[in-house]
Amino acid sequence: MKAVGQERWFNAGSIGQLPSPLIHRAVVTADQMRQIEARIFAAGMPVAALMEKVAGLIAQWIRAHFPQSTFPQIGVLAGPGHNGGDALVVARELHLNGYRVQVHAPFSRLKELTEQHARYAASLGIPFVENVAALQDCNALVDGLFGFGLERDIEGDLAETVATLNAWPQPKISIDLPSGLQTDTGAVLSTALCATHTLCLGLWKRAFFQDEALPYLGEVELIDFGIPTADIEAVLGQSPVVQRLTSEAAIARLPLPRPPATHKYRVGHLLLVAGSRQYGGAAFLAGLGARASGMGMVTLAVPESLRGPFHAQLPEALILGCPETETGAIAHLPDSLDLDKFNAIACGPGLSRQAHTAVDQVLASGAPLLLDADGLNLLADQGAAATLSKRTAPTLLTPHPGEFKRLFPEIAKQQLEAGSAALAAAQASGAVLILKGGRSAIASPQGQLWYLAASTPALARGGSGDVLTGLAAGLLAQSAQNPDQATEGALNAALSAAWWHAQAARAAAKERSVLGVDPLTLTQFLDPTLAQWLQN
Structure with missing residues (x-):
């Protein structure tokens, strides 16, 4: 974890390496983030490899901020898409580092890569629980239900799950965005998880700067996983139209x-x-x-x-x-x-x-x-x-x-x-x-x-x-x-x-x-x- 003034970010690079100025200040919509990711994958980066890299950084962040000696039991919420895949890799890495991990995956159908990580996590002996109430005694929770790009309301049993989680006092760490927030407007899609910490992946999303979203974000930090500057510039230009006002600027x-x-x-x-x-x-x-x-x-x-x-x-x-x-x-x-x-x-x-x-x-x-x-x-x-x-x-x-x-x-x-x-x-x-x-x-x-x-x-x-x-x-x-x-x-x-x-x-x-x-x-x-x- 590095700091520029009082502004915090977690970097995938070497010790002392500053992030690209564009990574530090660019603000993207969901569609722009998809375009940037598509360029990365088209250039040859395997989706699975990027997931491993990102989730490894998230697990590293959790270990630094919620050490196993103080937070021995972690509950992980895994959604059906790649946000859920990230959460399952985090669950695996925490398990391998001595945490007692439990996973709640409330969806019967998962994306292929997410399903593979779920199978492997289960093979390691990580318990999957059907009822979210089983996570109540965990010392901290990782929210990987939904990331950026969510458009539909959270309803039914899932809405009840979110309400249950919000009533619990333990820290809640959301991956990329708290589940239930719209990426571009910060609007609450019927209900949303109230995170104590949100780890924004790669580039800042517009939701992080909307008053409506602030009660759900908690403390925010950017996880810099090394997006090439050329890919950011190809989509946003050298001087993005929408920027985060940094102290340096x-x-x-x-x-x-x-x-x-x-x-x-x-x-x-x-x-x-x-x-x-x-x-x-x-x-x-x-x-x-x-x-x-x-x-x-x-x-x-x-x-x-x-x-x-x-x-x-x-x-x-x-x-x-x-x-x-x-x-x-x-x-x-x-x-x-x-x-x-x-x-x-x-x-x-x-x-x-x-x-x-x-x-x-x-x-x-x-x-x-x-x-x-x-x-x-x-x-x-x-x-x-x-x-x-x-x-x-x-x-x-x-x-x-x-x-x-x-x-x-x-x-x-x-x-x-x-x-x-x-x-x-x-x-x-x-x-x-x-x-x-x-x-x-x-x-x-x-x-x-x-x-x-x-x-x-x-x-x-x-x-x-x-x-x-x-x-x-x-x-x-x-x-x-x-x-x-x-x-x-x-x-x-x-x-x-x-x-x-x-x-x-x-x-x-x-x-x-x-x-x-x-x-x-x-x-x-x-x-x-x-x-x-x-x-x-």
């Missing part, structure tokens, strides 16, 4: 290194339009996120009644008091304010729905623009795709699922998985999109899609999104220094900010627990977390 897109001879006006001037009398805290949190980004200057436009308090809270910011409505919202931005002089504008946190004129003003500007919260809701009132298509400067949107439905109702009606929905919206609107969730999806208008690899439920706190807005906007202001690279800068800001925000939350949760990561604490972990990553 996110760090590489930060505005680093900074030129040694520079000053505050050369490292980004951000205009942050935020806050109302009722929601002043959102503007403050966004300002703290922007501060952490390292941008050179921030002008904070708030209702006039908030101008005084913000001078003390953000002493480095230029505080611009704006005319306000009777309810304490920004009525409009000052007519004397030249919006096009800013390297980027962020608009929305705590704004309220009464600030429609201010949103219209920033939409009409020629500066790169980030919209969040009520900035998104007011955009939705005008029709997001049609309005954004008129903008010449890059736009970055950061909706949660509810805001996304209001912004892109026709796309939302299609009930696509999150990544596909984000990609459709990005292409329809011309905006870079962060569709926030347990595994956020980041999409570009050029048809590229990234899934955020790791996050934490500690971010399920009001105000966490405001911090992300400020952080992303500050990076956007720095990345937009070169107008010729403004579009790429918006994408860079989205990818780096989403990753950085999640990593800071993970670091805070490790120290404070998932219950202790309030938004202010989150801002305090942003810069120390990045510094630690940069030192690795």
